[in-house]
Structure formats: structure tokens, C-alpha cells
Amino acid sequence: MxxxxxxxxxxxxxxxxxxxxxxxxxxxxxxxxxxxxxxxxxxxxxxxxxxxxxxxxxxxxxxxxxxxxxxxxxxxxxxxxxxxxxxxxxxxxxxxxxxxxxxxxxxxxxxxxxxxxxxxxxxxxxxxxxxxxxxxxxxxxxxxxxxxxxxxxxxxxxxxxxxxxxxxxxxxxxxxxxxxxxxxxxxxxxxxxxxxxxDAAIMRLSQWWRRARRAGFAFAEGAARYGFAPERHWLKECLRAVVWGAVLPLAGLIGLFCTAWALLIWLIYPVQFLRLWRKSDDARWAFLTLLSKFAEAQGVADYWWRRIRRGEARLIEYK
Structure with missing residues (x-):
């Protein structure tokens, strides 16, 4: 050609x-x-x-x-x-x-x-x-x-x-x-x-958050469609967002009313931060990668809430 x-x-x-x-x-x-x-x-x-x-x-x-x-x-x-x-x-x-x-x-x-x-x-x-x-x-x-x-x-x-x-x-x-x-x-x-x-032109944390939230929405929709097909499309990413951004925080909050040992759950986050920092040698990347899991979990919740209500998905824009 x-x-x-x-x-x-x-x-x-x-x-x-x-x-x-x-x-x-x-x-x-x-x-x-x-x-x-x-x-x-x-x-x-x-x-x-x-x-x-x-x-x-x-x-x-x-x-x-x-x-x-x-x-x-x-x-x-x-x-x-x-x-x-x-x-x-x-x-x-x-x-x-x-x-x-x-x-x-x-x-x-x-x-x-x-x-x-x-x-x-x-x-x-x-x-x-x-x-x-x-x-x-x-x-x-x-x-x-x-x-x-x-x-x-x-x-x-x-x-x-x-x-x-x-x-x-x-x-x-x-x-x-x-x-x-x-x-x-x-x-x-x-x-x-x-x-x-x-040109991403992302200058604010709120933009970064919306971008990660949109990713979580995509993970949830992809996993809902193809997560249990042979490709396991975005199933791992969806589960990771739910565990780090929703399950562990919820378990930590509920556990505080039951036992002081629940405080150990919250120690998982600084440990994960240190692990990511060591892996990347970039503290900012480690922190924002960890933080993004909460935004992604919100995106997963957005997807399922929209699906339950049978509403129409709206674009999540970050700029």
C-alpha cells in the first residue's frame, strides 16, 4: 500500500x-x-x-x-x-x-x-x-x-x-x-x-476523580456483559474497585461498632500505599492509584443504580 x-x-x-x-x-x-x-x-x-x-x-x-x-x-x-x-x-x-x-x-x-x-x-x-x-x-x-x-x-x-x-x-x-x-x-x-x-488538560483533583469514576462505570458494564464469558472482560478490575473502594471501608466502619480489632482493616490502606510506592518509586502515583479505587467504586455503583432504575446512562465528562 x-x-x-x-x-x-x-x-x-x-x-x-x-x-x-x-x-x-x-x-x-x-x-x-x-x-x-x-x-x-x-x-x-x-x-x-x-x-x-x-x-x-x-x-x-x-x-x-x-x-x-x-x-x-x-x-x-x-x-x-x-x-x-x-x-x-x-x-x-x-x-x-x-x-x-x-x-x-x-x-x-x-x-x-x-x-x-x-x-x-x-x-x-x-x-x-x-x-x-x-x-x-x-x-x-x-x-x-x-x-x-x-x-x-x-x-x-x-x-x-x-x-x-x-x-x-x-x-x-x-x-x-x-x-x-x-x-x-x-x-x-x-x-x-x-x-x-x-492533551488530557487535567489540572484538578475533581477532574481526576470524574475520570476514575467513569472508568469504574465502564468496568461494571463490561463485567456485567462479558465478565463470566471466557474473556473475563474487566471482571478483575471491577472486583478490585469494589473491594478497595467499598467493601473494605464498609467493613471497617461496621467493625468499629463491634470490636477494636476492626482498626486493623484501616491499616491495609497505608500498607497498600507503601507497596505501590515501592513498586513505582512514585508516591504521587501510589496515592492517586489508591484514591482512584474509591472513585471507581462510585462508578460501579452508578452503573448498577442506573441499571436497577432502568435509566439512561449519561456521559461522565472530566473536562
Whole structure:
């Protein structure tokens, strides 16, 4: 494969402003078509996208928004003329020079691979402790993997054959898509190559908390759907959040009314903190990783409360 005729791009965003311009410019000249899906922006995102030559799709915000729904709308806008390969990215990301060629070459070489992703980095990892920790979060093993994040290149036929993203998911839609792709016989691969830079822009603990809460919601929904299937999808992550963020604190509180020995339960947390600190050599990472379990447990509770009430899931935004 060569040139840009075999790759289209779908970019999603909401009120990304200058970040969106940078995202679109990083794709210009490297792909055949760019579709930008706007999710109710109140800034000049649509104008920016049109000025840079992107095809714009405006989501009907009368229906609940999800990133999965936006990506599906972008793919649908490519129509029957969709290129063999589609690069998905978020509007707060920029594609690294050389990434499109690297991903295309791997897919040409290994036909069993249907999704390829690479290294995602934070644009400003030193702007806050939260950005720094997210930058560490992106540092995942290379080679064959079970899932990708929001930035990836996929074979358009594989995407269409599994029906695209599940638009009802408010988070965790990429791993769920990859699970269905793997069930269909496809392979997911992470290259040791620069793929995108990302602007998390998390400056406050409240943003970090909401992000972790959203992760807990995704863990619960994934485990409810596939936790007892062979993949054990997110079952471990869900149980870990419930135990550390809910069961142990509740046991400690109840135990205080029964016996002083219950105080030992609370010692588990400083011990876990020290264990994580020793493992990472980063006290901030250890503290926030432990703290995030309480937010994740809240997200698990959110999911089950919504399911019991049969309510509609609403997006948990952190910026």
C-alpha cells in the first residue's frame, strides 16, 4: 500500500478549539478524507474544521451523546466509498509524523491483524501531576494485545462486519469493540512507534476523580456483559474497585461498632500505599492509584443504580 488513497480518518470532538485545529492539521496530506464529528460544541470547532477542509457531521444532541455514537457517525459518513483503512483519533490528539505509514505497513504485512495502535504521549506531562500520571498510564506493552484506546487504525471491512462501536456505552467502547473483533478472528497489535500526542488538560483533583469514576462505570458494564464469558472482560478490575473502594471501608466502619480489632482493616490502606510506592518509586502515583479505587467504586455503583432504575446512562465528562 502507498500514498494516501487507502486511508480515511474520523475525528471526534466537542469544544476542542485550537486542539482540534492541531488534530486536523496533523492528518492533512496524510489521509484521503477527514470526517470531523462534532458533539454540540458551543465554540468555533465546526468553523475550524470546515476551514481546514474536513467533512463535518453534527450529532443530534437530542439523543444521549457517547463517543462510540460519534465514531459510528463518522464512519457512516464515509459511506460506500470508505477507504480500506480508517484512522480514528480524538479531537484533543495529534497524529505523529510517520504513524500512518507505520500502521499501514503493518496491516499490509500481517493480514490477520485488524487493528493497530501505537504509543500515545501527553503533550504537557509536567503541567500537572494528573497529566504526568496519565502519561505513565499510556506506557503499555507492545506486541499483540487485547484492546486499543481511542486512537487506532482499523480495517474498514472488519469494523463494518462487527457492526462498529456499541453506541450505548458511555465509556470503555474501544475494548468492547476489540473483544468482538477478536471473537471474529481478528488480532489487535500495538507497535513500539509514536502514534499520537494527547492533551488530557487535567489540572484538578475533581477532574481526576470524574475520570476514575467513569472508568469504574465502564468496568461494571463490561463485567456485567462479558465478565463470566471466557474473556473475563474487566471482571478483575471491577472486583478490585469494589473491594478497595467499598467493601473494605464498609467493613471497617461496621467493625468499629463491634470490636477494636476492626482498626486493623484501616491499616491495609497505608500498607497498600507503601507497596505501590515501592513498586513505582512514585508516591504521587501510589496515592492517586489508591484514591482512584474509591472513585471507581462510585462508578460501579452508578452503573448498577442506573441499571436497577432502568435509566439512561449519561456521559461522565472530566473536562
Amino acid at each position: 502507498s500514498g494516501v488513497s487507502d486511508v480515511d480518518a474520523v475525528v471526534i470532538g466537542r469544544n476542542e478549539g485550537a486542539r482540534l485545529s492541531a488534530a486536523l492539521q496533523s492528518l492533512t496530506g496524510r489521509v484521503r478524507r477527514i470526517v470531523y464529528v462534532d458533539s454540540g460544541s458551543s465554540d468555533d470547532s465546526v468553523t475550524r474544521a470546515e476551514a481546514l477542509g474536513a467533512e463535518v457531521v453534527k450529532l443530534d444532541m437530542a439523543r444521549p451523546f457517547t463517543a462510540a455514537r460519534a465514531r459510528n457517525a463518522g464512519f457512516a459518513a464515509l459511506g460506500a466509498d470508505v477507504a480500506p483503512l480508517v484512522q480514528f483519533i480524538d479531537g484533543d490528539c495529534q497524529v505523529a509524523a510517520g504513524w500512518i505509514d507505520n500502521a499501514r505497513d503493518l496491516l499490509a504485512e500481517k493480514t490477520s491483524i485488524v487493528v493497530v495502535c501505537g504509543r500515545r504521549r501527553e503533550i504537557a506531562p509536567d503541567a500537572s501531576v494528573y497529566n504526568r500520571l496519565i502519561d505513565l498510564e499510556w506506557d503499555t506493552p507492545v506486541g499483540e494485545t487485547r484492546a486499543c484506546g481511542g486512537d487506532f487504525m482499523i480495517r474498514s471491512t472488519a469494523f463494518a462486519e462487527v457492526g462498529g462501536f456499541d453506541a450505548s456505552l458511555i465509556a470503555g467502547e474501544e475494548p468492547e469493540l476489540c473483544l468482538r473483533l477478536r471473537r471474529a478472528g481478528g488480532r489487535i497489535w500495538r507497535l513500539d512507534a509514536e502514534m499520537t500526542t494527547h
